[in-house]
Amino acid sequence: MFCWLKLLNPGVVTPTGRVNRLIWGSFSRSLVLSSQRRIPEFSSFVARTKTCGELRSSHLGQEVTLCGWIQYRRQNIFLVLRDFHGLVQVVIPQDESAASVKKILCEAPVESVVKVSGTVISRPPGQENPKMATGEIEIKVKTAELLNSCKKLPFEIKDFVKKTEALRLQYRYLDLRSFQMQYNLRLRSQMVMKMREYLCNLHGFVDVETPTLFKRTPGGAKEFVIPSREPGKFYSLPQSPQQFKQLLMVGGIDRYFQVARCYRDEGSRPDRQPEFTQIDIEMSFVDQTGIQRLIEGLLQYSWPDDKGPLGVPFPSMTFAEALASYGTDKPDTRFGMKIVDISDVFRNTEVGFLRDALSKPGGAIKAIRVPGGAKYFKRKDIESIRKFAADRFNQEVLPVFLKANKNWNSPVANFIMEEQGLGLTRQMEIQEEDVVLLTAGEHRRACSLLGKLRLECADLLEARGVVLRDPAVSSFLWVVDFPLFLPKEENPGELESAHHPFTAPHPSDTHLLYSEPEKARSQHYDLVLNGSEVGGGSIRIHEAQLQHHILEAVLKEDVKLLSHLLQALDHGAPPHGGIALGLDRLICLVTGAPSIRDVIAFPKSFRGHDLMSGAPDFIPPEELKPYHIQVSWPTDSEADKNSLNHPHHPES
Amino acid sequence: MFCWLKLLNPGVVTPTGRVNRLIWGSFSRSLVLSSQRRIPEFSSFVARTKTCGELRSSHLGQEVTLCGWIQYRRQNIFLVLRDFHGLVQVVIPQDESAASVKKILCEAPVESVVKVSGTVISRPPGQENPKMATGEIEIKVKTAELLNSCKKLPFEIKDFVKKTEALRLQYRYLDLRSFQMQYNLRLRSQMVMKMREYLCNLHGFVDVETPTLFKRTPGGAKEFVIPSREPGKFYSLPQSPQQFKQLLMVGGIDRYFQVARCYRDEGSRPDRQPEFTQIDIEMSFVDQTGIQRLIEGLLQYSWPDDKGPLGVPFPSMTFAEALASYGTDKPDTRFGMKIVDISDVFRNTEVGFLRDALSKPGGAIKAIRVPGGAKYFKRKDIESIRKFAADRFNQEVLPVFLKANKNWNSPVANFIMEEQGLGLTRQMEIQEEDVVLLTAGEHRRACSLLGKLRLECADLLEARGVVLRDPAVSSFLWVVDFPLFLPKEENPGELESAHHPFTAPHPSDTHLLYSEPEKARSQHYDLVLNGSEVGGGSIRIHEAQLQHHILEAVLKEDVKLLSHLLQALDHGAPPHGGIALGLDRLICLVTGAPSIRDVIAFPKSFRGHDLMSGAPDFIPPEELKPYHIQVSWPTDSEADKNSLNHPHHPES
Known part of the structure; x- marks a missing residue:
């Protein structure tokens, strides 16, 4: 520290x-x-x-x-x-x-x-x-x-x-005296205050507090439960005020915001917190562009003076483009090294795995060019990149270097025909000392892999002294036109919401909901800063009938759990939309802090512990009685299994 | 509505x-x-x-x-x-x-x-x-x-x-469209925004978010528990950020505030909410006067223009004086009818129960004068007042009227000697048509009873058309010099904190902590508005040794639960103090709403239910498994007993 x-x-x-x-x-x-x-x-x-x-x-x-x-x-x-x-x-x-x-x-x-x-x-x-x-x-x-x-x-x-961070967290009251923690917390307070001024004083938003003791939401497996004094009945801590903010629009609040405490029980995950804060916003009679301009103005107004002015509007990119060029839905646009589709160059290749890939539906050959890679990367770097691809993506990655003599240096060098070599050089703008990383396979899969490699290579280059990402630059980006549904991971024959079931379909794709819902795009938008997602939102469904169709026919959800929301939509719900900014992540990026724990006064360790007070803690059984619950102590074998799952998890 | x-x-x-x-x-x-x-x-x-x-x-x-x-x-x-x-x-x-x-x-x-x-x-x-x-x-x-x-x-x-309120709560999204709810929520948002401007922009306070997933506090029987994924370990939802704000002072934050969500599980109680909001404030290097001036400035700055200007400083009264004159620690000072000690007048009385009372230690005769009581009160009003005193306080109350002929009309009229009559008239300033309500007994008990009767009589007079409390007046009052400890209700031989164990003793009384702690006054202060407590705070103990003495020797608490706080005090804790304002109650009084539920967007019913969504609700057992808890379903006889405890509790 x-x-x-x-x-x-x-x-x-x-x-x-x-x-x-x-x-x-x-x-x-x-x-x-x-x-x-x-x-x-x-x-x-x-x-x-x-x-x-x-x-x-x-x-x-x-x-x-x-x-x-x-x-x-x-x-x-x-x-x-x-x-x-x-x-x-x-x-x-x-x-x-x-x-x-x-x-x-x-x-x-x-x-x-x-x-x-x-x-x-x-x-x-x-x-x-x-x-x-x-x-x-x-x-x-x-x-x-x-x-x-x-x-x-x-x-x-x-x-x-x-x-160590564990020591800092245990004595947080001393750690807070450090300059960095003082700076982070004060800057956070000031930025939030400016956001409030912008929303409340300049644009007439109403700060409304919504409950955190709520009802389980459909599929809310990550919600903490709170026993009530009625046997078997529980509150849930919501992951966001999503339902409430929509109901506020139905209630005519018109413009709502809240610096909202949200909860998510994901067990142990690094750089996540069981409670976190979002700048939660909802507006009536708004479209996607309206929300985007609002947020650009909000960030411009609250951005710290010493972090330089923000240019608006922020650039925008479709999800499809982000995937194709950056292999991710949150591209870091501070540097190039974009993914290029070189399928056409290798249409007649003799290399087996490239031919195989091209012969399959959706198959493609993709590559990124790492400028100076030949100069900065060592043999073992290339090896570890190939191993990463093999281990994590089960994919082959081929490095291709252009030698000073204009010959190719690559495992497949012998198979690169002259025409292909020229095509590759032209399309990828290859220069001496560059390295091209090439893979082949299904479009999404190949792009995802290269997106990961792109970031790995950037880290590697910077570790070798190349300045790739200017720390003074804040590169915001809207990503739009997400798919509305995705195949369920555990059962790809069924669909689940890509974001949440209240997201409105793209106006051009509404008809698809009744025929090919998997092809429908949504009116969801993400805000990305320097390759991190700092916000997301959507225009919501305001028609009960459409909402009912999506919940019941497409998602096969139990509509009873949401009957109050469906009823609300039927009683004069205005068209509305909104967004939520992840405040912890945003402040983390603004301050350059290494972890969101450095912008939170009293964070939990990554195992969810408060190392200062020792929470969570045992509670005497008599204090559980009013809540009609008892602890199901695991048997010895279960406990062993449990500890095997976390073999080496020292705190933080 | x-x-x-x-x-x-x-x-x-x-x-x-x-x-x-x-x-x-x-x-x-x-x-x-x-x-x-x-x-x-x-x-x-x-x-x-x-x-x-x-x-x-x-x-x-x-x-x-x-x-x-x-x-x-x-x-x-x-x-x-x-x-x-x-x-x-x-x-x-x-x-x-x-x-x-x-x-x-x-x-x-x-x-x-x-x-x-x-x-x-x-x-x-x-x-x-x-x-x-x-x-x-x-x-x-x-x-x-x-x-x-x-x-x-x-x-x-x-x-x-x-x-009905139940219908309003079930269709809250429609109820929110009413003028009154729009007005209440918008005024709340605006007042809080002004408070933030005052604290943040004018006086350099830092808005710090503190955790709500915390550890059980000693004696925290009203804290909701949240099972964690570790068997038998629970978080607690704190009733206030008390420990955190003190630790922030130790951490050098200097001036902290937060619009803090707090939780209190009190089961069914009217006009209380399981989650509520307080304006939470803490400052280093401050004394009681400093906090009082800060809060007066805060309220003056944020007070709605159309509610008239607030005069500052607010008047102040000791707890002893409040009890003696108003029979409560939250006097409604918008009207008189103060309690008068008339023991001296009746020193030689022949009335048995008055003599008895005076002969006991701490015994006294007390009275309030209800102006026009003889004119406005009916015989059955007097009867119900006497019944109230007998049923609730086991105390005798005597009405005394001054007849037009200057004779007394009272059950004890015959025993009022001329001198006593004159003394009574003089001390109570009795006029024709007044009624004096007189009681005798232990000081605190007699005052409490008369304090209750004072409010009952005021309601009664207003119901009969007498204007006693101007609705346009906002009568703020500081109540100070509270006792530091009170005898435990269930075991009067032991002491408990009158407010919380971190409250500093009155500087003149510190020596009493080691000899007669029950006599020590505290540096606690309450803010009262029109007879309702809207805030409370104190200068805190900043010395570990004193804090340890109070926790262990006086309160017999398990100091281990607070070891982190004791350690913090030992590591350069600055002198500090603070206050919390109950936002829901305050906005309720400002808007004149009949209930705090009318200044909260989505309140719970008084049984803690969300009537719109049906929370709390049953949860499938498999969703409780990750938390290692199971429901202890009550046996039939327990369930019967339970329902007997709430025989007639229709919702709201």
């Missing part, structure tokens, strides 16, 4: 591996002022008159009272005091008359909390610290009070040694 | 029993504009160009597109269209060329959703409706589109007959 002392040195490396050129002073300024039109009064209602971090030469001669933590002490002469706003140097008085003040300031352990009063004075000439925002001044102390003493810390806060 | 048509007539009576002089037009203006510095763009990003409610003479000649619900239709000539913003009259075209438009507008059932485009024109002279905000204009329609048709409604939205 980023530690405080490092902040005094410019150019230190953050845990994200990026060079961070900001020092504490400029950090603290951006922390407090960015995206705020006026400076809040940070010292109203409290014992201090100023914050440590705000003092400048303009305050010279002022009498101030400061409250903060002892950051460090130098030879019992200076003490650096810290608050959320920054650091300031305090001069420990040495004269006999101030012995009690000196005693307090010299004896208090580091990280103790003190209150000092004194005068802002200039530092002696030559002793200014230009790297510190308050480096021109220091505090001549008159009185000091120890507010609380700090016991021995579990880890040296100043320690340059990186702490 | 307030219904739409009534809005067209001024002076209708709302369900709260108050006369509401606003009509739809002025309502809609106050709905949208009050406490907003600029008018939001309500028609950005959507199919309409204007809202129905915003059209005025200044829009004459404009081409507009409106979307809304058909409120009613008159003789196929006029149609009133409604959106959240208000009503507007649409002229149905009668000429042959517009037959299709006429067909749509005449055939669509009431509450169907339509889009119309047309021109804003003046109403013909004499046909203006001054009671309607849009009453000077109407819309000459060119095109119309039926967006969704409305099936037969479960209740006539126009019906003047009051709907």
Whole structure:
């Protein structure tokens, strides 16, 4: 973790591996002022008159009272005091008359909390610290009070040694004092506040709180259950306020938003949290374009000043195009290396597996070009790429290098005919030192594999020093025209919603719902930032009849569970649509934090534990009685099986 | 429930029993504009160009597109269209060329959703409706589109007959279209937004989201439990973010707030919700006065313009004074009738039960004077007051009237000596037609009884037409200096926290914690509005040693459950304090809603049911398996016992 002392040195490396050129002073300024039109009064209602971090030469001669933590002490002469706003140097008085003040300031352990009063004075000439925002001044102390003493810390806060995340989570209240956590949480608060201003004050949205104790939704296998005091009856914690926001539209709220707590029980998954937050939005009388323009405006308005302006509108891409060119529904468009269909080049190939692929319906030959791959990749890199393809996709990947002599270097080099070679070079724009990775198979499968390889190769190139993705760039993208349904994984003969059953079909495809629903596209849209999905939404079905058809005839769901929603649609539901932004992920990308756990004050470990308090925890059986439940303790053999499933899962 | 048509007539009576002089037009203006510095763009990003409610003479000649619900239709000539913003009259075209438009507008059932485009024109002279905000204009329609048709409604939205709350909750999406629900939810959103601006933008508070999947707190019997996928381990839904906000202070966040969802499982209780919202605040380096000034500023800033300005600072009263004068810790200070101690007057009384009371330690004679009681109260009112006292408090209450001839009319009239009569008259300022209610007994008990009677008498007087509590007045009050501990109800030899174990003792009383903790006052403060508690908070203990002493030595709690908090206090915890405002209750009082269910979009019934979706509901046993729990179905005899406990609990 980023530690405080490092902040005094410019150019230190953050845990994200990026060079961070900001020092504490400029950090603290951006922390407090960015995206705020006026400076809040940070010292109203409290014992201090100023914050440590705000003092400048303009305050010279002022009498101030400061409250903060002892950051460090130098030879019992200076003490650096810290608050959320920054650091300031305090001069420990040495004269006999101030012995009690000196005693307090010299004896208090580091990280103790003190209150000092004194005068802002200039530092002696030559002793200014230009790297510190308050480096021109220091505090001549008159009185000091120890507010609380700090016991021995579990880890040296100043320690340059990186702490394990488990230790950070166990002592989260200490970890929160780090600059990085302060920065992340404050930026999160400010961005959300700006979003609220945009929605509420500029565009008339109504902030409505919806319940979290709700009824199980059809297929809601990932919903936590909460026993009620009625035997056998349970509430469920919803994964999103989806039903409620649609009902609010039926209720004439017109424009709804909520910074909504959502819940998802997925067991152990890295970088997921059992509770998370989304910016949840719904509007009546809106179409897809309306939602897109709203969100672009929202992000533009709330985007931190120091992250550069956002260009709008964001580019848009169909799902089909995203899959074909990037092998994913969330393309990272900060760099090229797009997937190219080279089936035509190899239409007459003699290479067996390429011919096989082309002969099958939907079969194709696809490739990506890695610029400089021949220069930066080692033999073992190529081997591990091929192994990855074989292990995870059961697919063959062929590397193709263009040698300086214009000959090919590839396992299939002998089979590349001249015409094919020229075609390949032309279509892929191959240059010397590039490598082309080529695969063949069913379109979707081949693209997915190359999409994965594209990202692997990008990581590899960057690890070798190639700058591919500018960390200062925020590359937003809309992905649209998703399929409405997908074949069920466990039973491909049946369909399930690609997103959720309330998504409206694409206007041109409504007729397909009654004939070939698997071919219907939807009015769903995803928002992608730098290759991560940060939001998704859709225009919803507002006609009861269509909704009923989809639930019952297409999805074979039990419509009774949703009878209230179907009834609502029948009682004058306006056309409506909405979106939800994943706030944790978005803030994570904006701050450059390595994990969403770094933008959440008290996250769970990836096994869902609160390492600080020890939740979840055992509960005495008598406290379960009012809920009419009892624990089904697993038998020994089940317990063994269970632990086998998680053989090596140390916390975080 | 307030219904739409009534809005067209001024002076209708709302369900709260108050006369509401606003009509739809002025309502809609106050709905949208009050406490907003600029008018939001309500028609950005959507199919309409204007809202129905915003059209005025200044829009004459404009081409507009409106979307809304058909409120009613008159003789196929006029149609009133409604959106959240208000009503507007649409002229149905009668000429042959517009037959299709006429067909749509005449055939669509009431509450169907339509889009119309047309021109804003003046109403013909004499046909203006001054009671309607849009009453000077109407819309000459060119095109119309039926967006969704409305099936037969479960209740006539126009019906003047009051709907049962159960029906309203079952069809909440229809009920939300009522003016009153729109008003309540929009005012709530706006007030919370203003609070956020005040805290975040003006005073540098950080909005931090804290977890709701947490660990059981000591004594947390009212916490919902959530089974995890680890056998026997449960999360708990916390009743407030208390621990987290204190840990945020230890973590240097300095100023925290959150509009926090809280949970409390109290079974069936009227006007309580299993999930509710509080404005949760915590500050470092603050004292009681600091928090009070912050909250006064917060309420002043966010108070709706049309509710009149708030005077600050709010008056303050000690708990002892509140008990002695009002018999409660939440005095309604909008009217007098204070409790008076008249022990001295009757020091030498010959009335047996008065003498008995005075002879006991802590015994006293107390009375309230009901102005005009002799005039407004009937004999049976007095009887029911005396019965209430006997049944609920096992206390005798004596009515004393001053007759026109200056003689006393009372069961004990013969025993009131002249001197006592004079003393009583002087001390209670008794006038003709007043009634004095007199009781004797232990101080706290006697005051509690009279406090209850004071409110009963006030209700009775108002029911008889006396205006006692001005509905336009918002009477805020701080109650301070609460006892830190109270004897446990079930075991009066032991102490429990009057509020929670983290409350700091009153500075003057800290020494008592080690000798007579039951006598220590706390630094807890309650905020009371018109006799309802709307907030409470305290300065917290920031020293681990003191916290440990209170948990272990005084409260006999298992300190292990709070070891993380004790450790945090030992690692440089700043002095800190905070408060939480009950948002639902506050908005309820501001809007004058009869129940908190009227300021919540989707409330639970008082038995904790969602009457719309039917939550909580049964869950198939296989869905409980991953959580290692099973239902303990009650035996028949238990089930009988259970239903006996709730013999007559129809929903809501």
